[in-house]
Amino acid sequence: MRRFLHAIGLLLALALPLAAQEVPAEPGAAKISVSQSAIAAEGRDRGKPRPLDITVATSRAVPFRTYFLADPPRLVVDFRDLDFRGAKPETMPGADQVPGLRWGNFREGWSRLVVELAGPYAMKNALQSAENGASALHLRIEPVKDKDFVVRPDALAALWDLPQSTVPPAKPRAATEASTRPLRIAIDPGHGGIDPGAQVGAISEAAVMLGFTRELTEVLQASGFEVIPTRIDDSFVPLERRMTKARAAGADLFLSFHADALPAGQAAGATIYIWNSDANDRAADELASRHDRDDILSGVDLTGTDDEVAQVLMDLARTENHPRSESFAKMLAAELSQQGFDMHRRPVRGAAFSVLKSPDIPSVLIELGFLTDASDRANLFDPDWRGRMSQSIARAIGIWSKDEAKRAELLRK
Numbered sequence: 001m002r003r004f005l006h007a008i009g010l011l012l013a014l015a016l017p018l019a020a021q022e023v024p025a026e027p028g029a030a031k032i033s034v035s036q037s038a039i040a041a042e043g044r045d046r047g048k049p050r051p052l053d054i055t056v057a058t059s060r061a062v063p064f065r066t067y068f069l070a071d072p073p074r075l076v077v078d079f080r081d082l083d084f085r086g087a088k089p090e091t092m093p094g095a096d097q098v099p100g101l102r103w104g105n106f107r108e109g110w111s112r113l114v115v116e117l118a119g120p121y122a123m124k125n126a127l128q129s130a131e132n133g134a135s136a137l138h139l140r141i142e143p144v145k146d147k148d149f150v151v152r153p154d155a156l157a158a159l160w161d162l163p164q165s166t167v168p169p170a171k172p173r174a175a176t177e178a179s180t181r182p183l184r185i186a187i188d189p190g191h192g193g194i195d196p197g198a199q200v201g202a203i204s205e206a207a208v209m210l211g212f213t214r215e216l217t218e219v220l221q222a223s224g225f226e227v228i229p230t231r232i233d234d235s236f237v238p239l240e241r242r243m244t245k246a247r248a249a250g251a252d253l254f255l256s257f258h259a260d261a262l263p264a265g266q267a268a269g270a271t272i273y274i275w276n277s278d279a280n281d282r283a284a285d286e287l288a289s290r291h292d293r294d295d296i297l298s299g300v301d302l303t304g305t306d307d308e309v310a311q312v313l314m315d316l317a318r319t320e321n322h323p324r325s326e327s328f329a330k331m332l333a334a335e336l337s338q339q340g341f342d343m344h345r346r347p348v349r350g351a352a353f354s355v356l357k358s359p360d361i362p363s364v365l366i367e368l369g370f371l372t373d374a375s376d377r378a379n380l381f382d383p384d385w386r387g388r389m390s391q392s393i394a395r396a397i398g399i400w401s402k403d404e405a406k407r408a409e410l411l412r413k
């Protein structure tokens, strides 16, 4: 697996665009003290994993649990009622001693710290100390051989991460239903919680997308569409669960919104992605695998859980569904370029984004722009641009749904 850090080192003095992104701290939540926390490696650096002492200082003692995950090796510490907001992992002393460090909200009342490791480790000590009201969690982990690497078994992980298996299969919207209920659009703001997505200075993709989709939701509802959000606050939602949420709600269309980072000059302008596992497109591949990696690092790897038969059936269903995703993508691209939006020179592209894998819901991932591109960034921070973008998306959905109705009509004849 490729190893790269998600955060990019650009510093920009831009204010956050939308006040709505600040979710108030839960009353009574403990706070992390980054400057009092640290990661220290023991001994000399000989390019091999070394014993690590990890200290997480908090304003008071909180319940926690630790475990390891593999591929890549990671230490995960889940905390009850610990507020990480405003604290940056890269400012923690010793953060550079490990290949990666991230934290954030994971689910209601729980937050998560993930320490990426250079190899397999075992827990030697986990102690929480309290002094003068403040508290610190001291973890000592030491390198072990592969065979001694104990990772959390799937059964436990399932309690946290697996999509509900009882979710009823999506009912395709019957033609007769067309006039009786509004079109349901699943709106998926990319990233969230422990996974901030692309970061440029104080700006995170997760926050910008949440702000944008809140505005978009209002526009879509005003246009008569029903909206099913996959997340409504700064919380972590695994990719698979985003799809199962949409399916459980009987969504007719799934739209995932992103504004990622790519090295300067590699990408600018709005780009619309549809599922294609064979796309031979380096930049798109990199983006797609980065998103899967974010999901894996933040939560638990669910890839490979489908058995082969299910996989084949999914592929078949996807083949039927694919032209519907593609037609929406093309209609949206046409609408956006007609409205004068800056578009990538190849605006509709294929990529293996896991979130687009739904076999039965037309799904499209929209990179509204790239946070690494100055003019894209300016657009995302311009309320007028965002408003016009929302209106264009609503119009494209309207055009597409009429086309779908015609198609359904033809199928019935």
Ligand SMILES: [Zn+2]
Pocket (backbone or CB within 6 Å): 190, 191, 197, 198, 205, 258, 259, 260, 291
């Ligand atoms: Zn993204």
